[in-house]
Amino acid sequence: MKRFLLLPLLTMLLALVSTTGSARALNAPLNDDTIVVRLPNQATMTLYVKDRAQLRELRNYKLDSLMVLLDTYIAQAEKASKNSTSEQVTMEFYPAKDQPGKKVPEQIxxxxxxxQTTDRPAKKGDRVDVSVGRVFGVTVEESNTDGNDRVSVRVGSSAKSDSIRTAERKAKQEERANRAVHSNFDIDLGLNALTNKQRDINGNSLDLRPVASRYISLNWHYDIRLGRKGSPLYLRTGPELAFNNYMLDNNYQFVNQKGVNQPDVTVLQKPAEAGRNLEKSKLAVSSLNLPLMPMLSFRDKEGKDSFRIGAGGFVGYRLGSHTKLKYEEDGNTKKDKDRGSYNLTDFQYGVQGTIGIRSIxxxxxxxxxxxxxxxxxxxxxxxSFGLSILQ
Known part of the structure; x- marks a missing residue:
């Protein structure tokens, strides 16, 4: 589009903002945020705003001076565009730094x-997007389908035009999709259960309260692509800080019992005090784990995570453990906490699997x-089983 059209058309926009009746909207029904103006030279100007208050924001600028400034910058951008083979050329200018003390935008x-469409010859500068400061953006677009120029002026609260915003979003998505290593933080929230249970030496059964035996893990995962660029096959690894809670049922508690000339043994035992009812009796274990899990991760057309599935193993080491009791005594609530190993296995290993969609x-x-x-x-x-929430 010829650059000289911008200055007079936007000057007419100033008249539209400052006066009433200088231009009439078309008779076609429109949305509240759309104003279509037919100018005397048969050109059509479309103004998109959120509300009338946003339209009035244009008065904060001296548009005649602003148009002269824009005309200078557009000339530079147009020159750079003519010397470029890419479909889009973006330039940024900072008038406030160049002209300190004057009321000019911080950024343009x-x-x-x-x-570059195939049905018409290539033409430099067919469309120009201008974003001014943080107040409004101007989009100037030429259409020659019926021989008449059409100009669209978009007014928004963002300094970036829709096209720039879309391009930046797609670029970030493509950059992430092509990255060889993805890092992310997620949280596992679930429950613990016990299998292959056997009674202790006193014949007591290790039974848990299902809902109260919770599992929490804070995970810093790294997904490493296996194969060439675009491959959906990854290896997941990274440290996991896990907390296993085993809440006992049937008024039992864990106790270390030691025999003569024998190592101590952890057993299940009811409170020695007659009539004491344990409101809470749990064993809490913290561990540091490292998964090694191959997985397939697929993305949708927009480059976002869509579906993934994986299975593999893990190793870990117990960091600490303690028991906690809660009970009533003489009308008061008491809590006893005792740290110790309780003969728990230090080195841990096992298998794991995951399946998910989007962020869960x-x-x-x-x-x-x-x-x-x-x-x-x-x-x-x-x-342990439950939900993983991706951050």
């Missing part, structure tokens, strides 16, 4: 679009090692 961004996964982890050391505690294997 100009994007020249080069029409379902996960399951099964410990192949016994929860307690052999012959030193009630034998069982831990299984």
């Amino acid at each position: 961004r100009i994007t020249m679009h080069n029409d 996964d379902l996960f399951a982890k099964y410990n192949l090692n016994h929860t307690f050391k052999d012959n030193r505690g009630p034998q069982a294997n831990t299984i």
Whole structure:
């Protein structure tokens, strides 16, 4: 589009904002945020605003001086566009830095679009996007389908035009999709259960309260692509800080029992005080795990995560553990906390799997090692399952 059209048309826009009745809208029904103006030279100007208050924001600028400034910058952008083979050329200018003390925009961004369609010859600068400061953006577009020029002026609260915003979003999505290593933080929220349970040396069964035996894990994962660019196959790894809570049922608590000339053994035992009812009796275990899990991760047409599935293994090490009791005594609520190993297995390993869509996964982890050391505690294997929430 010829640059000289911009100055008079936007000057007419100033008249539209400052006066009433200088131009009449078309008779066609329109949305509240659209104003179509037919100018005397048969050109059509379309103004898009959120409301009338946004239209009045244009008065904050001296549009005659602004148009002269824009005309200078557009000339520079047009020159750069003619020397470029790309379909889009964007330049940024900072008038406030160049002219300190004057009421001029802090930033002006100009994007020249080069029409490369096959049904018409290439023409430099067929469309110009101008974004001024943080108040409004101006889009000037030429259409020659019926021999008449049409100009669209878009007024928005963002300094970036829709086309620039879309291009930047797509560029970020493509950059992430092509990245060889993705890092992310997610949280596992779930429950613990025990399998392959055996009674302790006193014949007591290790039973848990299902809903109260919670599993939480804070995960810093790295998805490493396996194969060439665009491959959906990844290897997931990265540290996981996990917290397993085992809430006992049937008024039992964990106690270390030591025999003569024998190592201590962890057993299940009811309170020694007659009539004491344990409101809470749990064993809390923290561990640091490292998964090694191949997975397939697919993306939709917009480059966003859509579906993934994976299965593999993990290893880990117990960091700490403690028991916690809560009960009533003499009308007061008391809490006892005791730190110790309770003959738990230090080194952990197992298998895990995940399946998910968008930002939510379902996960399951099964410990192949016994929860307690052999012959030193009630034998069982831990299984954890629940939801993974991606951040």
